[in-house]
Amino acid sequence: MNKDQVKGTLKEAAGKVQETTGKVIGSTEQQLKGIKKKVEGQAQKNAGDMKEIIKDAGKQ
Template sequence: MNKDQVKGTLKSAAGKVQQATGKVVGSNEQQAKGLKKQVEGQAQKAVGDIKEVVKDATRK
């Protein structure tokens, strides 16, 4: 695992919490921010996944 995978996973999880909190308090703005954070986290994790694949491929 690399730092992009870890940070992406954490950001996505934080986004889920923010989105759920927004739902509870009735804030569409917080829900949208949480969803945005989830997408950013998933993208960052995907970059980390690609880096791992490339790193593994160069070792062989």
């Protein structure tokens, strides 16, 4: 597991929390910020996954 995978997973989780908080308090702005953060985290995690795939392919 590399830094991008870890950071992406954490950012995705924080986004989910922010989105849920926005729903609870009725703040569309917070919901949208949470969704944005969640998507950014997913993208960062996917980039980390690709790095691992490339790294593993280089070992073969």
